[in-house]
Amino acid sequence: MRFSNSFIPTTKEVPNDAVITSHQLMIRAGMVKALGSGIYSVLPFGLKVFQKVMNIIREEMNAIGGQEFYLPGINPVELWQETGRVESFGDIMFHIKNRQLILAPTHEEVITSIAKAHIRSYKELPQIWYQIQSKFRNEPRPKSGVIRSRQFTMKDSYSLDSTSEGLDKSYNLHAEAYKKIYTRSGLKFFIIGASSGAMGGSGSQEFMIESDAGEDSIILCESCDYAANLEIATSNKSKINFGSSKKKEKIFTPNIKTIDQLSNYLKVHVEQCAKSVVYISGKQAYLIMMVGNDQVNESKLKSVIGTEFRPCTDEELVELFSAEAGSIGPVGVSKNIKVIADNRLKDSTNLITGANINDYHLLNVDLLRDCKIDHYSDLRQVEKDEPCKLCNKQLRLTTGIEVGHIFKLGTKYSSALKANFLDENGKENPIIMGSYGIGVERIAACYIEQNHDEFGIIWNKALSPFDFHIIVVNVKLAKVVEVADNLYKSLSEKYSILYDDRSSVSAGVKFKDADLLGIPFQIIVGDRNLENNSVEIKIRRTNERIIVPIDSVLEKIKNIYE
RNA sequence: CGGGAUGUGGCUCAGCCCGGUAGAGCACUCGGUUCGGGACCGAGGGGUCGUGAGUUCAAAUCUCACCAUCCCGACCA
Numbered sequence: 001m002r003f004s005n006s007f008i009p010t011t012k013e014v015p016n017d018a019v020i021t022s023h024q025l026m027i028r029a030g031m032v033k034a035l036g037s038g039i040y041s042v043l044p045f046g047l048k049v050f051q052k053v054m055n056i057i058r059e060e061m062n063a064i065g066g067q068e069f070y071l072p073g074i075n076p077v078e079l080w081q082e083t084g085r086v087e088s089f090g091d092i093m094f095h096i097k098n099r100q101l102i103l104a105p106t107h108e109e110v111i112t113s114i115a116k117a118h119i120r121s122y123k124e125l126p127q128i129w130y131q132i133q134s135k136f137r138n139e140p141r142p143k144s145g146v147i148r149s150r151q152f153t154m155k156d157s158y159s160l161d162s163t164s165e166g167l168d169k170s171y172n173l174h175a176e177a178y179k180k181i182y183t184r185s186g187l188k189f190f191i192i193g194a195s196s197g198a199m200g201g202s203g204s205q206e207f208m209i210e211s212d213a214g215e216d217s218i219i220l221c222e223s224c225d226y227a228a229n230l231e232i233a234t235s236n237k238s239k240i241n242f243g244s245s246k247k248k249e250k251i252f253t254p255n256i257k258t259i260d261q262l263s264n265y266l267k268v269h270v271e272q273c274a275k276s277v278v279y280i281s282g283k284q285a286y287l288i289m290m291v292g293n294d295q296v297n298e299s300k301l302k303s304v305i306g307t308e309f310r311p312c313t314d315e316e317l318v319e320l321f322s323a324e325a326g327s328i329g330p331v332g333v334s335k336n337i338k339v340i341a342d343n344r345l346k347d348s349t350n351l352i353t354g355a356n357i358n359d360y361h362l363l364n365v366d367l368l369r370d371c372k373i374d375h376y377s378d379l380r381q382v383e384k385d386e387p388c389k390l391c392n393k394q395l396r397l398t399t400g401i402e403v404g405h406i407f408k409l410g411t412k413y414s415s416a417l418k419a420n421f422l423d424e425n426g427k428e429n430p431i432i433m434g435s436y437g438i439g440v441e442r443i444a445a446c447y448i449e450q451n452h453d454e455f456g457i458i459w460n461k462a463l464s465p466f467d468f469h470i471i472v473v474n475v476k477l478a479k480v481v482e483v484a485d486n487l488y489k490s491l492s493e494k495y496s497i498l499y500d501d502r503s504s505v506s507a508g509v510k511f512k513d514a515d516l517l518g519i520p521f522q523i524i525v526g527d528r529n530l531e532n533n534s535v536e537i538k539i540r541r542t543n544e545r546i547i548v549p550i551d552s553v554l555e556k557i558k559n560i561y562e
Numbered sequence: 563c564g565g566g567a568u569g570u571g572g573c574u575c576a577g578c579c580c581g582g583u584a585g586a587g588c589a590c591u592c593g594g595u596u597c598g599g600g601a602c603c604g605a606g607g608g609g610u611c612g613u614g615a616g617u618u619c620a621a622a623u624c625u626c627a628c629c630a631u632c633c634c635g636a637c638c639a
Contacts, residue, residue, distance in 0.1 A: 012600060013574050017632055106639055140637055473598055508599040526598055
């Protein structure tokens with residue numbers, strides 16, 4: 001393609017809206033153009049990259065037996081009411097005003113409705129169905145360019161199985177396919193255990209890129225392969241033990257509100273103080289007990305109590321406990337209040353807790369003797385530098401961008417929509433499903449985050465919009481143009497070429513644009529080397545320059561490319 | 563939704579505090595000179611100063627409301 005006829009609007013300066021590198025470079029390289037907050041037009045140069053990504057995904061999905069669908073982006077709202085997801089998506093889902101339709105944020109419902117209509121027997125399973133299409137989410141705060149936008153391209157696939165062993169197999173096929181997709185795309189990625197959140201289901205993993213621009217907090221072990229989203233991460237922080245049970249006492253603790261104040265005042269270790277935090281879910285109050293300054297991990301709490309919740313207000317505290325924050329505790333609370341304690345507190349003795357009387361605490365509380373704990377669970381948020389639960393080495397806390405997420409859904413959607421099949425015994429069962437998503441634009445953006453320098457993008461062969469970038473340095477010299485034209489023609493037979501034949505800009509502009517656009521190999525045709533019947537090949541990533549005689553240039557290029 | 567910032571030509575920004583003819587660089591058009599790392603000279607075109615009210619003889623500038631965008635937080639299949 002001749003640059004002179006192309007629409008590749010490169011810019012020297014960055015719009016002040018773009019903050020992260022990939023966003024800035026995508027705009028400067030003329031890949032995308034913002035239309036509104038979280039809404040982007042994809043321009044030809046960018047589309048070529050996205051198409052490369054989509055083709056890699058398509059090849060790997062086909063390789064595990066996936067079959068591609070094209071599904072509607074507008075869906076009847078009734079379908080989503082049946083699975084309860086109109087409510088669970090809430091404001092994230094776009095609703096069409098003049099029809100009972102929504103813009104699909106994902107496609108479990110549509111896929112399941114197709115399965116319901118056509119799958120009858122276990123003999124028709126398993127199936128892997130996928131699509132690569134636009135999804136719509138009314139993000140409250142779009143950010144970081146195409147990384148979090150309101151319309152984006154996602155490869156979503158869905159596995160349909162008749163057994164849980166089958167689901168495991170489909171899930172693992174996807175995990176392996178995803179590793180190949182990211183590896184082929186040139187991303188440095190890792191896999192973490194993740195929460196399945198509102199998607200439901202029994203297990204899930206995320207594929208992450210480490211990045212300061214990331215929105216997820218991740219716990220990683222430096223010496224083994226433990227890795228988990230902070231939402232579910234656990235560590236080897238041990239249970240507490242304060243010896244055999246002593247006599248409970250009530251003590252005066254004036255104006256003591258925090259665990260740190262309490263431990264200072266009483267000259268005890270913070271971990272001997274048990275913190276009580278209260279949440280409300282619907283009409284139910286939950287008193288959550290944690291060791292010392294351990295933080296409640298609300299994702300874990302949500303999976304324990306199973307519904308949405310909110311912190312208790314100060315007024316409600318007084319109503320429920322006759323005491324204010326800082327003096328709340330588990331001893332003698334109403335039976336209507338559920339008490340859930342973190343695993344570290346299991347059957348602990350000699351704790352210090354609030355007395356449910358302002359300015360008083362209790363010493364030597366024995367959880368077995370003095371109060372009724374309804375349930376113990378892992379509720380604490382892991383902190384950095386804690387010991388790994390697998391190898392006991394230090395854990396690291398970092399942030400990442402999610403580029404893929406795989407879920408074992410189970411029968412949540414098939415049950416809701418009655419997508420059943422008959423098993424070997426003629427018994428009707430809901431189809432066992434998995435769902436597996438990859439963000440197309442995110443792969444491209446994350447690649448740029450990981451592969452750029454001060455001059456621009458550095459594409460690899462897999463994602464580069466073109467194989468070679470030919471630059472003709474001086475278009476006034478007929479001989480130079482002739483050589484470049486011939487090279488363009490002969491290379492075009494086998495490779496995709498961006499040919500910078502522009503007469504309107506100086507050589508310097510062409511060089512800067514070439515580095516910005518980041519095509520891996522530049523072929524520079526200028527009179528300086530032509531005097532020696534040579535052209536120059538520049539490797540974008542290493543800045544290595546190779547002078548090649550014209551008569552061997554095709555062979556040399558072939559070698560360099562492979 | 564809470565906190566903060568910004569809105570002036572296509573882009574980056576100055577001007578606003580202290581009201582009085584709307585500016586610079588880049589980009590664009592024309593002419594000329596250059597021609598291997600974002601060239602130079604000359605001449606041009608292009609702006610309802612986010613929108614709407616208000617104060618004032620006079621508003622880009624002061625006041626109020628609204629809108630938009632970005633950042634932090636909340637949220638995030």
